Amino acid sequence: MVGVARRPLDRVGEEVARATSIVRYAPGSHFSPHVHTGGEEFVVLEGVFQDEHGDYPVGSYVRNPPQSSHTPGSEAGCVILVKLWQFQPEDRTPVRLNINELASAANPDETGVSVIPLFKDTHEQVSVIKMRPHTNMQFHPEGGAELFVLQGSLQEQQDSLVKYSWLRAPIDYSLCLKTDELGAEIWLKTGHLTDVNQQIKRVMEVS
Template sequence: MKIAADFSKRVVVHSEKLEWVASPIAGVHRRPLDRVGDEVARATSIVRYAPGSEFSPHVHTGGEEFLVLDGVFQDEHGDYPVGSYIRNPPQSKHKPGSQGGCVIFVKLWQFQPQDRQHVCLHTKKMQGVTHPQFNNVSVISLYKDNFEEVSLLHFKPNADM
């Protein structure tokens, strides 16, 4: 399966207009934003967990990172409320779910194979800095290495891009 798979082209996606697609796990649905592959894929998705839903334990061979958008995401490592940014490197494993339901933004399989850096941040407790080039845009740095830089950008009304 390929969805917005040509990363050399700019794509604008209005995620709220996309249909929810059932995953192989009951109560877990996705809105795919990009995807290269079938169930195990390089993918970016909005994922919705119904209350009480959970995946079975699994290894993220290519790594995963996610931002909690609504509710509380949970696994055996902790509870992650809205604003939590989690970076699980390749070979990490967990049993994800949500007792009360949640929505997350998740990216899979974009890590360098040798990467082993785990990150857990609570972005609601972090202060952004003013973007050096654009008015009314603030930046929260989440992760940076020699291959990638991950940031959360907040656009105020009338942001000058």
Template sequence: MDLNSDFSQRVVVHTDQIDWAASPMRGVDRRMLDRIGDEVARATTIVRYAPDSHFSAHTHTGGEEFIVLEGVFQDEHGDFPVGTYVRNPPTSSHTPGSKDGCTIFVKLWQFDMDDRTAVTTDMNALDFEPDTDRHGVRSAVLFRDGREEVRVEAWEAGASIELDLPDGGEILVLEGSATEGGDDLEKHDWLRLPMGATLRADAGDNGTRVWMKLGHIPYAKKPDFAPD
């Protein structure tokens, strides 16, 4: 499957307008945002676990990055409530599920294959620093290396946001709303911008909180898949 796989194009997905599709595991459904590959894929997806559903134990050969959007995600490493950001690097393994149900935003096969840095962060407990170059913006870095930066930004109500993206980027709206490029972005909507783009957004009346990944678009290509 190829879905939104042309990374030279701007893409907006209003996630509540996508039907849920069943995964191979009973009780686990998904909304696909971009994808290259079949069941083993370079993929960006919103995944919903019904109560008492789970995946079988597996290894993330290409790594996994996720945010808990609703409920509590669980595996043998612990419980991860709403607002948790996790990076499970290549070769990591777990048995994911949820006793009471949850929804996560997840990215697969998008790591440097030599990356072994695990991250677990409660985004609700972060200290946000004012951005001296952009009025009305506060941010906190979740992860940074030589190929990408992942962060959370809080935009004040009505703030006008401008950010050059020489290596592209993507945004997931966590709270509030915004407009960008003529599109109204609501909670859990997703925007991907190509290399050389400029993000120009206006925060909504109640402000906006967004998750951002920057600099990774040059590496966005079909990986050499190995079995999970």
């Protein structure tokens, strides 16, 4: 699509794919109308994302469940983190939130860490984690984890993660996070990696 550029982070499949990508819409660019057979989940990182359902500024978290449809675009241009074909097929719950308008709650187990819950079901949990400068956080998420740095920077053991870094931790992996003087705000999804093989199978069945 003219004016739309993708940077794949993880992709299985061809035209139809289970994918995690950073997508940039140039000003005035639009997609044609389409159905998200396997669902779409995204976070607006820059600019304003738009479709016939509304305008979504920076910080918007959106879940378009399987069989939903829209005509996306952006008059001003935008950048989004987007995940495709990573829903349960029976999920029909749309989500429209703005992270910047939600209050965070202190994590009682970790000093200097607060949490904004975004979504939870029996298969996954999605949240935003805010870590103050020079803060440590260690946890062992069941079912694996995936994180994306929205603001700031941090270390995960020997890896340096800056703004827009993406990390996927496999099942049975312990995460050890440490912020520097900037602190960090991260988008975090946990529990979902137990279903990856089934998600890929569903993609292959319709490819």
